[in-house]
Amino acid sequence: xxxxxxxxxxxxxxxxxxxxxxxxxxxxxxxxxxxxxxxxxxxxxxxxxxxxxxxxxxxxxxxxxxxxxxxxxxxxxxxxxxxxxxxxxxxxxxxxxxxxxxxxxxxxxxxxxxxxxxxxxxxxxxxxxxxxxxxxxxxxxxxxxxxxxxxxxxxxxxxxxxxxxxxx
Amino acid sequence: xxxxxxxxxxxxxxxxxxxxxxxxxxxxxxxxxxxxxxxxxxxxxxxxxxxxxxxxxxxxxxxxxxxxxxxxxxxxxxxxxxxxxxxxxxxxxxxxxxxxxxxxxxxxxxxxxxxxxxxxxxxxxxxxxxxxxxxxxxxxxxxxxxxxxxxxxxxxxxxxxxxxxxxx
Numbered sequence: 001x002x003x004x005x006x007x008x009x010x011x012x013x014x015x016x017x018x019x020x021x022x023x024x025x026x027x028x029x030x031x032x033x034x035x036x037x038x039x040x041x042x043x044x045x046x047x048x049x050x051x052x053x054x055x056x057x058x059x060x061x062x063x064x065x066x067x068x069x070x071x072x073x074x075x076x077x078x079x080x081x082x083x084x085x086x087x088x089x090x091x092x093x094x095x096x097x098x099x100x101x102x103x104x105x106x107x108x109x110x111x112x113x114x115x116x117x118x119x120x121x122x123x124x125x126x127x128x129x130x131x132x133x134x135x136x137x138x139x140x141x142x143x144x145x146x147x148x149x150x151x152x153x154x155x156x157x158x159x160x161x162x163x164x165x166x167x168x
Numbered sequence: 169x170x171x172x173x174x175x176x177x178x179x180x181x182x183x184x185x186x187x188x189x190x191x192x193x194x195x196x197x198x199x200x201x202x203x204x205x206x207x208x209x210x211x212x213x214x215x216x217x218x219x220x221x222x223x224x225x226x227x228x229x230x231x232x233x234x235x236x237x238x239x240x241x242x243x244x245x246x247x248x249x250x251x252x253x254x255x256x257x258x259x260x261x262x263x264x265x266x267x268x269x270x271x272x273x274x275x276x277x278x279x280x281x282x283x284x285x286x287x288x289x290x291x292x293x294x295x296x297x298x299x300x301x302x303x304x305x306x307x308x309x310x311x312x313x314x315x316x317x318x319x320x321x322x323x324x325x326x327x328x329x330x331x332x333x334x335x336x
Contacts (some may be wrong), residue, residue, distance in 0.1 A: 015183070166215075
């Protein structure tokens with residue numbers, strides 16, 4: 001029987017643990033949604049304005065990397081970090097052109113590496129940090145930022161499921 | 169400046185307040201995604217396997233009503249409750265056939281009524297309740313159930329955005 005509970009988790013302060021439970025659940029559903037896809041399926045364009053499933057996976061990892069910088073390093077991404085992620089972050093034409101030709105494992109490895117770094121950093125922070133205004137963006141707190149990382153992922157997972165159901 | 173923070177909220181125990189902040193943020197983005205749609209647009213079928221945007225909105229409200237029963241009343245939905253929601257819950261053929269012909273306000277009124285009942289009930293519960301196993305489904309807790317309500321909504325909001333961008 002699979003257990004679905006949001007609870008504090010060992011290794012994290014209580015509210016961070018609950019957030020990690022949400023991030024983990026969201027990620028598990030993303031990985032389930034793309035399980036077994038081939039390179040051709042990951043590169044398939046449903047129509048000329050769609051994003052490929054591969055590009056959506058790259059986007060999910062790029063959004064998470066961006067919020068790592070903003071919340072853990074308290075700074076805007078550098079020009080070189082931004083340049084490296086632009087195609088995946090912005091999707092659209094550049095995403096269609098530049099993010100392709102990879103096997104599923106390319107994307108899942110990047111998701112895994114990114115998530116490992118997120119969890120290692122969250123384990124070093126506490127609940128007071130989580131809910132304080134961000135220094136570089138005081139209208140946000142890190143709790144919103146990390147909820148938003150899950151929320152953006154879930155939004156695109158909904159699109160991935162829709163696109164997958166219509167693969168040729 | 170819009171403020172994006174997940175924090176405890178007045179009127180709720182702390183963890184429930186944070187959850188309400190997430191539910192509210194998710195709902196705001198759903199309402200923004202459908203703002204201004206006409207009846208014809210809400211009834212539009214992108215292809216013969218798609219759900220209309222209207223049916224997705226009805227689905228979001230029906231999922232929330234279902235989890236109200238499971239978490240606040242600690243019981244399965246009755247036969248008549250299930251029958252009233254089947255088309256919206258299951259989507260697909262019945263959703264396409266039965267959920268249509270309504271203006272946007274029909275759907276947003278139902279979302280608002282449902283959410284008011286959710287918030288009123290959450291205000292009567294506490295964090296210990298939120299994270300205890302559900303009596304009728306001990307592999308879940310209410311925290312997961314209500315996170316899942318937001319998560320399912322966000323998943324479909326992703327699809328709504330995709331469908332809206334392709335309305336004729």
